[in-house]
Amino acid sequence: xxxxxxxxxxxxxxxxxxxxxxxxxxxxxxxxxxxxxxxxxxxxxxxxxxxxxxxxxxxxxxxxxxxxxxxxxxxxxxxxxxxxxxxxxxxxxxxxxxxxxxxxxxxxxxxxxxxxxxxxxxxxxxxxxxxxxxxxxxxxxxxxxxxxxxxxxxxxxxxxxxxxxxxxxxxxxxxxxxxxxxxxxxxxxxxxxxxxxxxxxxxxxxxxxxxxxxxxxxxxxxxxxxxxxxxxxxxxxxxxxxxxxxxxxxxxxxxxxxxxxxxxxxxxxxxxxxxxxxxxxxxxxxxxxxxxxxxxxxxxxxxxxxxxxxxxxx
Amino acid sequence: xxxxxxxxxxxxxxxxxxxxxxxxxxxxxxxxxxxxxxxxxxxxxxxxxxxxxxxxxxxxxxxxxxxxxxxxxxxxxxxxxxxxxxxxxxxxxxxxxxxxxxxxxxxxxxxxxxxxxxxxxxxxxxxxxxxxxxxxxxxxxxxxxxxxxxxxxxxxxxxxxxxxxxxxxxxxxxxxxxxxxxxxxxxxxxxxxxxxxxxxxxxxxxxxxxxxxxxxxxxxxxxxxxxxxxxxxxxxxxxxxxxxxxxxxxxxxxxxxx
Numbered sequence: 194x195x196x197x198x199x200x201x202x203x204x205x206x207x208x209x210x211x212x213x214x215x216x217x218x219x220x221x222x223x224x225x226x227x228x229x230x231x232x233x234x235x236x237x238x239x240x241x242x243x244x245x246x247x248x249x250x251x252x253x254x255x256x257x258x259x260x261x262x263x264x265x266x267x268x269x270x271x272x273x274x275x276x277x278x279x280x281x282x283x284x285x286x287x288x289x290x291x292x293x294x295x296x297x298x299x300x301x302x303x304x305x306x307x308x309x310x311x312x313x314x315x316x317x318x319x320x321x322x323x324x325x326x327x328x329x330x331x332x333x334x335x336x337x338x339x340x341x342x343x344x345x346x347x348x349x350x351x352x353x354x355x356x357x358x359x360x361x362x363x364x365x366x367x368x369x370x371x372x373x374x375x376x377x378x379x380x381x382x383x384x385x386x387x388x389x390x391x392x393x394x395x396x397x398x399x400x401x402x403x404x405x406x407x408x409x410x411x412x413x414x415x416x417x418x419x420x421x422x423x424x425x426x427x428x429x430x431x432x433x434x435x436x437x438x439x440x441x442x443x444x445x446x447x448x449x450x451x452x453x454x455x456x457x458x459x460x461x462x463x464x465x466x467x468x469x470x471x472x473x474x475x476x477x478x479x480x481x482x483x484x485x486x487x488x489x490x491x492x493x494x495x496x497x498x499x500x501x502x503x504x505x506x507x
Numbered sequence: 508x509x510x511x512x513x514x515x516x517x518x519x520x521x522x523x524x525x526x527x528x529x530x531x532x533x534x535x536x537x538x539x540x541x542x543x544x545x546x547x548x549x550x551x552x553x554x555x556x557x558x559x560x561x562x563x564x565x566x567x568x569x570x571x572x573x574x575x576x577x578x579x580x581x582x583x584x585x586x587x588x589x590x591x592x593x594x595x596x597x598x599x600x601x602x603x604x605x606x607x608x609x610x611x612x613x614x615x616x617x618x619x620x621x622x623x624x625x626x627x628x629x630x631x632x633x634x635x636x637x638x639x640x641x642x643x644x645x646x647x648x649x650x651x652x653x654x655x656x657x658x659x660x661x662x663x664x665x666x667x668x669x670x671x672x673x674x675x676x677x678x679x680x681x682x683x684x685x686x687x688x689x690x691x692x693x694x695x696x697x698x699x700x701x702x703x704x705x706x707x708x709x710x711x712x713x714x715x716x717x718x719x720x721x722x723x724x725x726x727x728x729x730x731x732x733x734x735x736x737x738x739x740x741x742x743x744x745x746x747x748x749x750x751x752x753x754x755x756x757x758x759x760x761x762x763x764x765x
Contacts, residue, residue: 261673262636263645287666290625291648294636297602303724304601306631319728325628328524329533332729340724371645371679375661375672385667391764414765425685432651432686433665438520438627439544439685447764458520464736468762470754483738486757488750498751503765506755 194313196222197278197339198246199269200229201286205237209388210284212351214344215244218282219354221311221318226250228272230265232258235360242358244351249358250276254365259374260288266295267368273300278339280318285343286387293343303335306343307442309465318342326438326461346388347444348465386436389417391447392463394436395429396421398452398473398492402429406496407451413503419443419463421453437462449499451492455480472496508562508655510553511615512586513608513622513634514546516570516577520627526730533730542577545623548683551690552653553621554585560655563587565615569594569607575706582701583693589706592714600723601629605637607721610714612642617678619660624649624682635682645675649684 196218200211207229218225227246229238231253238251252268269292273281281296283289285307297304305320309330312319319334320342335342386392393411395404395418404418411418420430422437436443438461448466453459455471455478463469464483471484472492481487488495518524518538525534542550553564566581566589568574578589592607599607612620620642622635639646650662651670661674665684693701711717742757744750758765 262648266640287649290632291636291646294601294631294633295640295646297633298605298637298640301602301724304631304633305725306633322630323733324630324730325518325522325524325533326520326630327733329526329730330733331727332731333725334728336724336726372647372673372675375674377666377669377671379666379669379671381668383668387667432684433670435685447758447762456521457523461520464733468758468764469736469738470758481739481741483736485736485738485740485762486754487739487741488754489741490747490750494747495751498747499754502751502755506759506765 194222194279194316195224195226195277196280196282197273197276198225198227199281199283200227200241201284201288202229202231202234202237205231205234207237207240208284208286209351210286210344210346212244213346213349214282214284215241215246216352216354217311217344217349219245221313222280225356226276228252228269230257230268235362239358239360242356243353245354245356247357247359249360251360251362252365253362254367256367256370257365261370261372261374262291262295263370263372264367265292266299268365269296270299271366272363273339281339281341283343285345289343293341297341300339302339302341303337304341305333305335307345308342309345309348311342326458327464328461345444384417386417386419386434386441386443389443389445391416392419392436392443392445393449393451394419394421394453395424395451396453397423399424399429404430406493410449410496410500413500421459450480450484451496453480454478455483508556508560508619509617510556510562510564511612511617511620512546512549512553512564512566512581513620513638514550514566514568514577514581515543515626516540516568516574517543517626517628520544526732530729531727540573540577542580543623543626545625545683547690548687549621549623550581550584550586551688552683555688556619556655565590567608567611568592569599569604578706579701580693582704582706583697584691585697588704591706591708593708593710594721595711597718597721598723598726599721600725601631601633602637603721603723605634605641606716607714608634608638609641610716611709619677620680622680622682624684635680639680644678644680646680646682647673647675648682650681651684651686653681
């Protein structure tokens with residue numbers, strides 16, 4: 194079974210989920226190849242060999258410098274048609290989820306998105322993926338050829354496994370591109386919630402838009418800052434920071450919930466965190482039943498104290 | 508401006524979800540059904556665009572007969588008409604739903620389609636981009652802001668690390684992201700007017716498709732409950748400093764996450 198992993202890069206740097214996908218692909222299939230799209234990425238693409246790619250197809254063109262779903266769908270459809278993989282795999286990032294959706298229609302292929310586990314049975318891929326905001330896990334069997342699987346970031350470990358990594362440049366045919374990226378506002382250096390290893394979130398208990406103690410703790414932990422729906426609805430934090438069923442799903446190693454009661458919808462967004470710490474002054478807060486460690490107390494005292502203690506640890 | 512809204516009826520997010528005896532579906536009794544929250548943003552945005560540019564807002568839904576309730580709520584918010592495509596007993600995956608929607612829409616005039624970026628039951632993120640592909644129109648995902656001028660739509664979209672502005676010529680499909688707007692509540696007069704607004708129901712045959720073309724390629728073989736987190740460990744200590752010290756020690760030595 195040949196698995197073709199679509200590598201995702203930004204400014205020539207591959208996202209960690211690409212390496213995770215290569216590792217997952219190695220466990221799934223007998224042959225693992227990769228395809229990378231971008232501009233001026235030929236040299237960087239060789240890195241994919243370190244994680245198990247036998248062949249690395251590189252579509253290098255100025256028209257692919259910025260991701261557009263049009264250009265990427267057109268180029269990938271042609272490459273996939275020629276390479277003939279049984280499984281196409283990519284990271285379930287913002288870009289990945291959109292691309293997977295459009296590609297599934299282009300290729301008339303079965304799709305499972307946001308997968309947390311994969312296996313093969315009788316030559317078919319079964320993907321385990323959360324539904325209903327994570328309240329239920331579904332084992333989904335994909336039929337036909339190819340099938341598309343988008344992997345949730347930060348679930349499967351990326352393992353180095355040096356392989357041939359033969360880079361092969363392919364002819365690029367971007368076709369008709371009808372979406373244009375006009376501008377980008379990316380905060381470099383700021384860790385994205387969905388990719389963070391540690392997340393510190395504030396909720397209704399924050400009482401206002403001053404999240405400075407949360408930000409200080411996040412800085413000490415090299416973490417991203419999140420917020421509950423309450424904090425966003427109050428206008429204290431932007432919707433982009435919301436963790437929850439109608440916000441972002443995060444899967445960090447450590448999630449620190451400050452002044453968050455733990456509504457089902459919030460849990461839906463962070464329940465795949467490896468370790469959950471909850472700080473709340475209400476001992477009855479539902480979040481405590483899901484937290485690995487709970488502190489009942491005033492977050493305005495506990496959070497700064499925690500920041501100091503962590504700084505001392507380093 | 509002819510605006511179509513893709514709308515799905517889903518269980519409300521506060522619902523307790525239980526697996527049915529067949530092991531591949533969820534127990535429906537007692538569930539409260541609502542408009543998919545991201546599709547509510549889509550209805551609202553469509554109404555705002557109509558307020559600025561004039562035109563009609565039509566809701567298009569794939570679902571069982573009861574999904575008509577969700578369409579009526581959209582009509583009560585202010586949409587003009589609705590179309591419900593009932594797939595009957597067919598077990599549809601995301602691609603099948605996209606095919607049904609595209610087949611329905613291709614005979615309808617439209618300038619813009621607004622969809623939720625995902626439905627909060629399936630969490631597939633698939634239907635919006637797939638419908639756009641099948642209709643051969645461009646799509647822009649995760650819009651938190653949009654403007655239409657000179658036959659083009661420009662959206663501010665959320666991505667990892669921030670936002671980007673993406674533009675496409677109409678006709679196009681955009682998907683909504685939290686932050687785009689605050690959906691209005693249906694007013695009582697709105698609810699009354701909605702009862703008289705046109706809501707058509709179509710079958711597979713009406714949209715020119717047969718069951719064979721819609722065979723699911725992604726099939727749920729089993730549903731299971733996620734492993735229950737064993738939480739509840741409270742950090743003890745006489746003072747904030749003591750509790751915090753105990754926590755940091757546990758996180759470092761026991762959990763090994765810092």
